Amino acid sequence: MPTDPMSTDAVETTRKRLSRAAEDLDTNLIAGLVSDSADRFGVVPYWERVCVPLLAESPGREPTEIAVEHALSEGMRVGLDVHRRHPRRPYPPDGVLLAGAEQELHCLGLHALAAARRELRRGSLLLGPALPWAGLTGAVYRARPHSVVVWAQTPVTGRTYRLIRFARDFPSVRVLAAGPGWIEPLPSSIIRLVGLAEAVRVC
Ligand code: B12
Structure with missing residues (x-):
């Protein structure tokens, strides 16, 4: 289980790293940052305090901004997806x-x-x-x-x-x-x- 509480400093630092990686269109790095941070802080606090506000800021109107938005959302999707995933575990019945x-x-x-x-x-x-x-x-x-x-x-x-x-x-x-x-x-x-x-x- 995640152990570290999310300090304001941690929110700021992880957010800046994500933004920078998105500007660089580095989806692999975004995915890595998301899965590491989710591991460290827990999905709920990390998602609510870092991911949602960052996505909400995404302007996405100019062509370059649109690509940044796609990189950010796609990297996040992959990062969330690999978090604690066991690919061969079957779907539980009645789930x-x-x-x-x-x-x-x-x-x-x-x-x-x-x-x-x-x-x-x-x-x-x-x-x-x-x-x-x-x-x-x-x-x-x-x-x-x-x-x-x-x-x-x-x-x-x-x-x-x-x-x-x-x-x-x-x-x-x-x-x-x-x-x-x-x-x-x-x-x-x-x-x-x-x-x-x-x-x-x-x-
Ligand atoms: C990422 C993104 C995309 C990605 C989506 C990738 C993906 N895999 O999901 C892509 C690039 C595909 C995309 C496409 C489009 N998008 Co878009 N997109 C966004 C963006 C940047 C983030 C959305 C997001 O995922 N937020 C995270 C979610 C969870 O946040 P939220 O819903 O706001 O969260 C609130 C609640 O839902 C709740 N919450 C948070 N997490 C959770 C989790 C659970 C389980 C629950 C229950 C609640 C909950 O708390 C939040 C606060 O109240 C927003 C920008 C913005 N300002 O929101 C635009 C935005 C949503 N998109 C928009 C538009 C217009 C489009 C397109 C039509 C663009 C186009 N012309 O093609 C298409 C839609 C096509 C379609 N048929 O659906 C508009 C919608 C405007 C509107 N209200 O009608 C926005 C707001 C951008 C804008 N400012 O114009 N988009």
């Missing part, structure tokens, strides 16, 4: 399925959740971004999860009526809406997740 909503390319929150769960020795079936609703339905029939977390970054992909229909089709599955894209009111049968720490607790 947690994580997926991006149809056409949703943002998926880092789900990678952070999967990494934080691995830290607690809990596996998840992460099916990545942009899983069509029909694909999600098929996956639930096959994998039989007890909980399904669907990420939407913007209202364009946060189609509430689809999520409600999906929840109705699987009344015994706990459905959780994650990410800032779910802006419409949700029925009480669907749990809205607002942060990583909460998501780890609830899942």
